[in-house]
Amino acid sequence: MTSPPRDPHHAPWLLTLEVVEALQKAFKRDVLRIAVSLDLGRSRREVMAGEDGFWVDGVPYPYPARVRERTIYHYEQGEWTPVSRFGSALYKLVPTTWGPPTFEIDGIKMLVSQGVSPLDDAHAKVGLVEVDGVDVLDTCGGLGYFAVAALERGARRIQSFEISPEVRWLRTLNPWSPGADPRLELTAGSVLEHLAQLPDRAFGAILHDPPRFGIAGELYAFDVYRQFARVLSPRGKLFHYVGSPNRLTSGRDVPAEVTKRLRAAGFRQVQAQGDGLLAQLR
Secondary structure: OOOOOOOOOOEEEEEOHHHHHHHHHHHHOOOOEEEEOOOOOOOOEEEEEOOOEEEEOOEEEEOOOOOOOOOOEEEEOOEEEEOEEEOOOEEEEEOOOOOOOEEEEOOEEOOOOOOOOHHHHHHHHHOOOOOOOOEEEEOOOOOOHHHHHHHHOOOOEEEEEEOOHHHHHHHHHOOOOOOOOOOEEEEEOOHHHHHHHOOOOOEEEEEEOOOOOOOOHHHHOHHHHHHHHHHEEEEEEEEEEOOOOOHHHHOOOHHHHHHHHHHHHOEEEEEEEOOEEEEEEO
16 A cells, blocks of 8 residues: 655554454454554544555555554654653653553553553542642642543642653543643643742642652652642641552552651641542641
């Protein structure tokens, strides 16, 4: 098939092994038109399947030269390449059975995807802190699923931080990440660089979803929690991801340590909620 002209901009389509196999099987069965999702399950559209590629709205695209499991491909500069990027580590967008993808850093999964969609998981956690009508501090923005959930639940404004340029790039290709919204401000950088400058009692809720303790222990420090207590409005709530490290192998009870620090910082009500802690000021 004739390849589409080279274009400096990537086409908006995303492919996975599941989609490519569906197209190839359709062609072998002489089913030339088939409805598939080219945006990780957000929508479905009819495309024409061919032996070497497929057509979308009359524009031909070749199949990727090699398609791997647990890999998402985007089309740029006339070829399909994995949605992954090397920085200080390998950052990779990874498909899930639910549609919204997770991502990995050097093969370590950053978001829940087993048993629940990472976006549904974010909705459940955001629902704990009651964001309707309040300003929200989103400390570690990631793919933006906390922000999506908070926007859909009526947050007035979201101040989000994401230190990794690779993760911010993944967001630009992920159709489930938040789009432009005047209520969402994403700052490139670590929340630790800006926390001391945030005004007192500026937020009605805080969503703190740091990497696991072994990767980013500085985000579990007492001084961070003391700043959270300062910028949070009276009776405001904090959801803090802590994970569930194995005390037998790590030698630490991270949830217990975090609970102690939060209480010392002024959070008098702290309770376990799944893989995190829900805390409230006096």
